[in-house]
Amino acid sequence: METSLYLVSNVIRIYAISIFLDSFFGNLKCKRIIKIIAYISYYFIGSLVWIISQNTNINLVINTAAIILISILYRATWKKRVFSAIWVCAVGMFIDWIAFSILGNSQFVQSGFLQYVLLLDLAFLFRHLYHRHIEYSSKSPYFLLILLVSLGTIAVGILTVNDSSKHDIIVAIILLLINLINFYTYHLEQDRLKNKHMVELIQASNDAYQNQLKIMETSQREMRYLRHDMQKHLNTMRRMLQEKEYAEVQEYLTTIENAIIVKEEYSKTGNRDVDSLINYELALASDLGTAIMCRIDLPAELNISSFDMTVILGNLLDNAIEALRQSENKRLLLSMKLTRGIVRIDIENSYNPKQKKKADQKQHGIGLLSVSHTLEKYHGDLKHYVEDNNKYHTTVTMFNGTE
Structure with missing residues (x-):
């Protein structure tokens, strides 16, 4: 009877853990069937280990x-994975x-039924309060402190809670409250990092707009000079034509054309978000001596928010430019179109695989992660692969707007 109750109780426990992890981490990076298989395997292995050993320490290690x-x-x-497990x-x-302290060694407590319910x-309360949809960088300076608090409460509990006395009941309740407060602290820290991430994106967008204003100012100044003269x-040119100096007229027209075209303006779709970001990012790539090819075929209006466009296009181009800094033969190809x-x-950019730094890889991963989560709003897809060991390709497809 006790074993049967435990097997039923363990189903509840595994389900509760799945809710915790789904809420804490957000979206999966694999198919749902793989997740189901993983939890079923966890249930059978955990149940078998507990039935055979009946050892709390072994059970703790297996579950962690x-x-x-x-x-x-x-x-x-x-x-974050280690923190969630602990x-x-x-x-x-x-x-x-708490259950053993209050109710003693009753059958429902020994089977875990009451605890797992x-x-x-x-x-469920946790999912309601803390369901996260977007993952941000968790480079918190307080992470180790928060982790040590969790480990410390486990150690205190093991050393002090031994029987069903009132003292032990109070200690167990306090330790549980400490963990809840500890997790809430982590929650606040994640929110702080999220807000910091948003501020950085807004700053990048503002820098791009300022760069676009400079380009427009330069273009208008060149046009004023041209109109004046x-x-x-x-x-x-009329004199050259009269004297049949046709080659000189062609050269003169080329000079005028070069004066009209602003070299820093790679994108001229009329979409201020796209134009500003592309012109700003590609100007940075150009300063590195990069050979740039840019083909933009987009309408002036898109149903993609300015913030999301900054996240997607800004992160992708930032990663490409960071790779170009370490590349010898710098090449960048950018193509955007609406069909x-x-x-x-x-995006295709050259890179040097031998000089890729770990810090750069981490930031690169965070950028792609942010792009992936943003693309989910537009039912989009992100793919990337390496060609010839020195060309990095990135392809994004997404619907023009959300449903």
């Missing part, structure tokens, strides 16, 4: 390791201690 392995199916950093196990342990209630230019309601972005 299993949760970390399952977290690989989600998009997250390793720090936190979930800590909460489960403290609920166990309570854990499921907490999981237009009569003189016409008289000069049948689908926006496609193609």
Whole structure:
């Protein structure tokens, strides 16, 4: 009877853990069927280990390791994966201690039924309060402190909670509250990082707009000069035609054309978001001595928000430019077009695989992660691959607007 109750209770526990992880990490990076198989495997292995050993320490190690392995199916950093595993196990342990302290060794407590129902209630409350849709960089300077607090509460619980005395009940409740407050602190820190990330994106967008204003100012200044001297230019070309100096007229027209065209203006779609970002980013690439090819075929109006366009296009071009800094033969190809309601972005940049730094790889990954999450709003897709070991291709497809 006790084993049957435990097997039923463990189903509830696994379901509660899945709710915690889904809410904490957000979207999967694999197919849903793989997630289901992973949780079923976790259930059977965990149940078998507990039935055979009945050892709390072994069970704790197995559960912590299993949760970390399952977290690989989600998009997250390793720090966050380890933290989630320790936190979930800590909460489960403290609920166990509270149940044993209050009700003793009753059958429902020994089987875990009562504890796991309570854990499921907490999981639903957690999902309601903390369901995260977007993953941001978790480079928090307080991460180790938060992790140590969780580990410390587990150690205190193991050393102090031994029986069903009032003292032990109070200690178990306090330890549980410490973990809840600890997690809420982590939640606040993640929100701070999210806001910081947004401010950085807004700043990048503002820099791009300022650059576009400079380009427009330069273009208008060149046009004013040209209009001021237009009569003189016409008289000069008229004289050349009268004297049949046709080659000189062609050369003179080329000079006028070069004076009109602003070299820094790579994109002229009329879409201020696209034009500003592209002109700003490609000007940075040009300063590195990059050979640039740019083909933009977009309407003046798109149903993609300015903020999302900054996230998608800005991160992709930032990653490409960072790779160009370490490349010898610098080449950058950018293509954007709208076809049948689908926006496609193609970026090809050269890079040096031997000089790729770990810090750059981390920022590159964070940028692509941010792009992927933003693309989900537009039912988009991000693909990237390497060609000839020195060309990096990135392709984005997304619907022109959300449903």
